[in-house]
Amino acid sequence: MPEDAAPQTQGATYEPDPKDVRKAVAGSAMGNCIEWYDFGVFGFMPAILGQVFFNAGSTSEGALATFAVLAVTFVIRPFGSFVLGPLGDKLGRQRVLALTVILMSGSTFAIGLLPSWEQIGPAAAVLVILLRALQGFSAGGEYGGAATFIAEYAPNKRRGFLGSWLEFGTLVGFFLGAGVVTLSTVLLGEETMQQWGWRIPFLIAGPLGLVGLYLRNKLEDTPVFREIENQKKVSKSPLKELLTQHWKSILHLIGLVILLNVGDWIMLAYVETYLKDVLGMKGDAPLLIVMGVILAMLVVIVPIGSLSDRIGRKPILIACCAGFLLLPIPAFTLMENSVGENGSVNAAMLVGGLAMIGACLVLFLAVVASTLPAMFPTQVRYGAFSIGYNVSTALFAGTAPYVVGSLVDATGNTLWPAFYLMGAAAIATVPVLLLPETNGVSMRGIVSSRQCESTTTTPSAPATG
Incomplete structure (x- = not known):
C-alpha cells in the first residue's frame, strides 16, 4: 500500500501461545548470535588468518588481509537483502530465516575445514573469500527477518522487552567469538593456533547452527504474516512495491541506523585498536576490557528494553542521540588521560x-529490534527493513574503524572517534x-515510518517474561 494510504480493515487475528513467543525469541536471537560469533572470531585473530590464507609476511600484513576479507561481508550484504528480504515477504519469514541460519553457520563451519595457503596456494584465499561472500549474502536476510519475526510474534505491550533479546544475542555472539579465540590461544599457544588451532572457533559454528535451525523449524510463521496470507493480501511483487511506494521510509531507516552502525563498530571493533595503538596498552x-564492556551491556540491555514498554521507544532514542552529541x-579525553607516560593505567x-x-550505545541496542520493524507495513516489512x-x-x-583510524593516523588528533x-x-x-511513537501499537496498523493506526491495536497475549 502507498505510504499515504489509509490502512485496510483487518479481519480475524491470531494470538500466539506464550510458549511459541518464547521459541520465536530464542530462534531469532540464536541466528543473530551466530552472525556476530563469526565477526568475533574474524575480528580477534586477524594476523593468524592472514598468514594461514594469504601467506602474509608479517602480523600487520596478515591483519590487513583479514580485515579486507571481513569487508567482503559488508559489500555483499545489500545484495543478499534485495533477494532474501522480498522472499521473506512473499514466501514467509520462517522459511527464509531457516535458510539464512543454514548458510551463515555452514559457511563459517566450512572455513574451519579449508586447506591453508601452504597446502594449496592462492586457491586458499579464493575459497575463504567465496565463503565470506556467502556469509555476507545470508547475513543480508538475517537481521531484518529476525527482528521482524520477533516483532510480529510479540504481544504489543511486550515488544520492547522481547525485542531486546535479539541484540542480547548479538552481544553474546560477539563475546562468545572473542572468548573462544582467547581461550584457544591460552590453552594451545600461538604456534599451535597457527598450525591447526585456528580451526576450532570456526568448527564450533556448526553445532550452533544446528541449534538455531532446530529452534526455527519448530515454529509456524508469524501470526501477522499468516493473517495476510489467509486474506490473500501477500504482495505479488514486494520488491517493486517497497522500492516504489516505501522508499521514503527506507531512507528514514538508513538515516536512523547510521548512529547504530557507527556506535557499534567503534565500540566493539575500534576501541581495542585505540587502546593498543593510540594509548599504548600492552x-x-x-x-579483556572490551569483553568487560560487553558483559556490562548484557546486564542492562533487557531491562532497558522492558523500560521502553512503559515509557516508549522515542524517549530512549532521544536520550541516546543526546548522549552521543554531548559525551x-x-x-x-578521560580514556586518553587514563594512561600515564610510564604505562600505568588509572x-x-x-x-x-x-x-x-x-x-x-546500549540505549539504541535495547530498542532497535522493536523500533525498526514498526516503520513498515506487513506486506513489505521484511524486505524494506533488510x-x-x-x-x-x-x-x-565496517568502514567506521578504518575511517576513524586513518583520521587519527593522518592528523595525530586522538579525538576523531569522538567527532565521528x-x-x-x-x-x-x-x-x-520524525518517528511516531509505536509503543503498544499493533504491527497490523503500520502504514509507514511516519504513520501508524493506533486504534487498531489488538489485545495483548499473556506476558511471556
Whole structure:
C-alpha cells in the first residue's frame, strides 16, 4: 500500500501461545548470535588468518588481509537483502530465516575445514573469500527477518522487552567469538593456533547452527504474516512495491541506523585498536576490557528494553542521540588521560570513559529490534527493513574503524572517534524526531515510518517474561 494510504480493515487475528513467543525469541536471537560469533572470531585473530590464507609476511600484513576479507561481508550484504528480504515477504519469514541460519553457520563451519595457503596456494584465499561472500549474502536476510519475526510474534505491550533479546544475542555472539579465540590461544599457544588451532572457533559454528535451525523449524510463521496470507493480501511483487511506494521510509531507516552502525563498530571493533595503538596498552588487557564492556551491556540491555514498554521507544532514542552529541569528547579525553607516560593505567578514568560510550550505545541496542520493524507495513516489512538496514550497514559499519583510524593516523588528533560519533548522532537525531511513537501499537496498523493506526491495536497475549 502507498505510504499515504489509509490502512485496510483487518479481519480475524491470531494470538500466539506464550510458549511459541518464547521459541520465536530464542530462534531469532540464536541466528543473530551466530552472525556476530563469526565477526568475533574474524575480528580477534586477524594476523593468524592472514598468514594461514594469504601467506602474509608479517602480523600487520596478515591483519590487513583479514580485515579486507571481513569487508567482503559488508559489500555483499545489500545484495543478499534485495533477494532474501522480498522472499521473506512473499514466501514467509520462517522459511527464509531457516535458510539464512543454514548458510551463515555452514559457511563459517566450512572455513574451519579449508586447506591453508601452504597446502594449496592462492586457491586458499579464493575459497575463504567465496565463503565470506556467502556469509555476507545470508547475513543480508538475517537481521531484518529476525527482528521482524520477533516483532510480529510479540504481544504489543511486550515488544520492547522481547525485542531486546535479539541484540542480547548479538552481544553474546560477539563475546562468545572473542572468548573462544582467547581461550584457544591460552590453552594451545600461538604456534599451535597457527598450525591447526585456528580451526576450532570456526568448527564450533556448526553445532550452533544446528541449534538455531532446530529452534526455527519448530515454529509456524508469524501470526501477522499468516493473517495476510489467509486474506490473500501477500504482495505479488514486494520488491517493486517497497522500492516504489516505501522508499521514503527506507531512507528514514538508513538515516536512523547510521548512529547504530557507527556506535557499534567503534565500540566493539575500534576501541581495542585505540587502546593498543593510540594509548599504548600492552598484552591482552584491551581485549579483556572490551569483553568487560560487553558483559556490562548484557546486564542492562533487557531491562532497558522492558523500560521502553512503559515509557516508549522515542524517549530512549532521544536520550541516546543526546548522549552521543554531548559525551564522546569527555569520554575519549578521560580514556586518553587514563594512561600515564610510564604505562600505568588509572582504572577509574578508563572505565568512566568507556562507560559513557557503552551506556549511549546500549540505549539504541535495547530498542532497535522493536523500533525498526514498526516503520513498515506487513506486506513489505521484511524486505524494506533488510534493504534499508544493510545498505546503511555496508556504508557506515565496517568502514567506521578504518575511517576513524586513518583520521587519527593522518592528523595525530586522538579525538576523531569522538567527532565521528557526534556527527553520526547529529544525522540520526532528525529521523529519530520524525518517528511516531509505536509503543503498544499493533504491527497490523503500520502504514509507514511516519504513520501508524493506533486504534487498531489488538489485545495483548499473556506476558511471556
